[in-house]
Amino acid sequence: MKDKDGKVIDCNETNLKRWKEYFREVLNLEAPSISLEEITVEFEELEIDLSTPTKNEVKQEVGKLKNNKSMITRI
Numbered sequence: 001m002k003d004k005d006g007k008v009i010d011c012n013e014t015n016l017k018r019w020k021e022y023f024r025e026v027l028n029l030e031a032p033s034i035s036l037e038e039i040t041v042e043f044e045e046l047e048i049d050l051s052t053p054t055k056n057e058v059k060q061e062v063g064k065l066k067n068n069k070s071m072i073t074r075i
Helices: 012-027 055-064
Strands: none
Touching: none
16 A cells, blocks of 8 residues: 555554545545436437347357356346
8 A cells, every 4th residue: 555645654553544435535526517418318219139049049048158167147
């Protein structure tokens, strides 16, 4: 851990004080001033194939799974 001047801190107590100081600086910032009128959202239409997968597609995906690992749904 280094202090604001870039000097290495070797004392645990000083190190903890620096962490406290750092998080106060980072987390206590004022929220940016922006109005809802300034926010624009654009949506992109996605083409999603919802048809049932073929046996070959299932075999390909199962083949990609690693051995001795729990199965997690991939999105």
